[in-house]
Amino acid sequence: xQFLYGCSGMKLEHxxxxxxxxxxxxxxxxxxxxxxxxxxxxxxxxAALYDVTTYWFESQDSDTLRxxxxxxxxxxxxxxxxxGLVIDQNGIPIDYExxxxxxxxxxxxIPLIKQLKEVYGIRKIVVTADRGLNSGSNLLALKELGLDxxxxxxxxxxxxxxxxxxxxxxxxxxxxxxxxxxxxxYRLATETRRVRQNDPETGRPxxxxxxxxxxxxxxxxxxxxxxxxxxxxxxxxxRYENNPGLLKSDLRRGGKSFLKISDDPIDVRLDAEKVRQxxxxxxxxxxxxxxxxMPVEKVLGIYHSxxxxxxxxxxxxxxxxxxxxxxxxxxxxxxxxxxxxxxxxLHRLLExxxxxxxxxxxxxxxxxxxxxxxxxxxxxxxxxxxYGKSSTKGDFATIAKIxxxxxxxxxxxxxxxxKALRIRxx
Numbered sequence: 001x002q003f004l005y006g007c008s009g010m011k012l013e014h015x016x017x018x019x020x021x022x023x024x025x026x027x028x029x030x031x032x033x034x035x036x037x038x039x040x041x042x043x044x045x046x047a048a049l050y051d052v053t054t055y056w057f058e059s060q061d062s063d064t065l066r067x068x069x070x071x072x073x074x075x076x077x078x079x080x081x082x083x084g085l086v087i088d089q090n091g092i093p094i095d096y097e098x099x100x101x102x103x104x105x106x107x108x109x110i111p112l113i114k115q116l117k118e119v120y121g122i123r124k125i126v127v128t129a130d131r132g133l134n135s136g137s138n139l140l141a142l143k144e145l146g147l148d149x150x151x152x153x154x155x156x157x158x159x160x161x162x163x164x165x166x167x168x169x170x171x172x173x174x175x176x177x178x179x180x181x182x183x184x185x186y187r188l189a190t191e192t193r194r195v196r197q198n199d200p201e202t203g204r205p206x207x208x209x210x211x212x213x214x215x216x217x218x219x220x221x222x223x224x225x226x227x228x229x230x231x232x233x234x235x236x237x238x239r240y241e242n243n244p245g246l247l248k249s250d251l252r253r254g255g256k257s258f259l260k261i262s263d264d265p266i267d268v269r270l271d272a273e274k275v276r277q278x279x280x281x282x283x284x285x286x287x288x289x290x291x292x293x294m295p296v297e298k299v300l301g302i303y304h305s306x307x308x309x310x311x312x313x314x315x316x317x318x319x320x321x322x323x324x325x326x327x328x329x330x331x332x333x334x335x336x337x338x339x340x341x342x343x344x345x346l347h348r349l350l351e352x353x354x355x356x357x358x359x360x361x362x363x364x365x366x367x368x369x370x371x372x373x374x375x376x377x378x379x380x381x382x383x384x385x386x387y388g389k390s391s392t393k394g395d396f397a398t399i400a401k402i403x404x405x406x407x408x409x410x411x412x413x414x415x416x417x418x419k420a421l422r423i424r425x426x
Contacts, residue, residue, distance in 0.1 A: 019336065041352075043088065047126045049086065051306065056071060066081060081099065082098070106135045114145060126302055149290050155285070158286070162189070166284055184219055185218050192212075193210055195207065213290070215286065215289065217287075219285070361399075366399065372396065374390040389410055389412070
């Protein structure tokens with residue numbers, strides 16, 4: 001049996017009905033879950049890390065939720081949904097929202113952050129996100145909510161004023177390697193953009209200026225990576241230049257940005273000016289932030305913590321197998337991702353428990369160890385139930401000790417299982 005303690009009669013339809021029940025109470029469950037995390041771990045949310053990803057389906061049938069859109073997994077021929085996830089500064093998920101697959105990521109952040117503030121009573125946090133979410137309307141909305149932000153800024157699309165700051169050799173501040181290990185130098189400026197919105201009284205469009213602090217940093221290591229990445233594109237561009245006919249059959253975009261292309265007859269040449277413009281930004285990175293009193297070290301520290309949300313998406317998609325999703329009814333799709341979200345929360349909490357104990361285990365090692373741990377229910381000739389445990393790896397014994405599970409003999413009674421699990425009833 002796969003299920004113990006009188007659950008051998010469970011069937012697939014029972015699980016589907018449970019999904020419907022769970023998603024119907026999603027908001028209450030997530031709120032309760034966060035309340036327990038706050039109580040057990042004394043959680044204080046000082047930074048909310050936000051990012052967006054996509055989950056694809058083995059289908060080309062679109063509906064109100066599943067739709068075609070920009071896929072972060074390069075699945076251009078399959079429908080998808082968009083998920084916005086917010087986690088705290090320790091990497092523990094707080095909440096999420098699911099959007100139709102054709103939703104622009106620009107419009108996903110503010111509704112969830114606003115919900116975060118209203119539901120959990122968070123008054124002062126720093127919202128952190130990558131440059132894909134950096135729009136004037138998002139920055140304005142965060143300011144109107146009374147929240148601070150630290151968000152990546154796309155320098156290559158900046159105006160002439162900011163480009164001049166990068167090329168100007170004066171005004172840079174050097175940083176020692178021990179304080180900012182990946183920054184050779186930096187400079188500070190301000191960045192202002194005009195945001196169009198409708199006047200609430202007249203309904204007419206008005207423009208509002210949004211001013212942020214701008215941190216421009218330079219990293220020699222990042223410059224080497226940028227040159228290496230561009231060289232790969234130049235090699236591809238050279239391939240097109242030498243073989244113009246390949247443009248009609250090769251749909252890959254990489255490298256074409258560095259080409260001058262004319263038709264009839266087709267002529268392909270390397271655009272030296274575009275290459276030169278790209279070289280100007282090697283090693284440079286921009287971050288806009290709202291609190292001008294925030295030290296540079298803190299700005300970089302908050303922004304660099306975004307790796308945790310990228311790691312959460314990786315765990316969800318691969319280890320927890322959230323994709324591909326094979327449900328087609330909207331309530332079941334939403335229920336599927338709700339279960340995946342709760343599994344992610346529990347996994348990240350377990351990672352925290354293990355790390356806090358001084359033990360280092362990868363996410364894969366943790367899941368593999370738990371997956372190998374099994375109990376099998378047996379019935380003796382006399383009608384007594386007993387439980388045999390599988391041979392588990394050393395990592396499982398370590399995890400069990402960290403979370404406070406007791407020792408369990410290879411062949412255990414129901415009472416011994418209850419004692420090991422520290423529960424009263426099974």
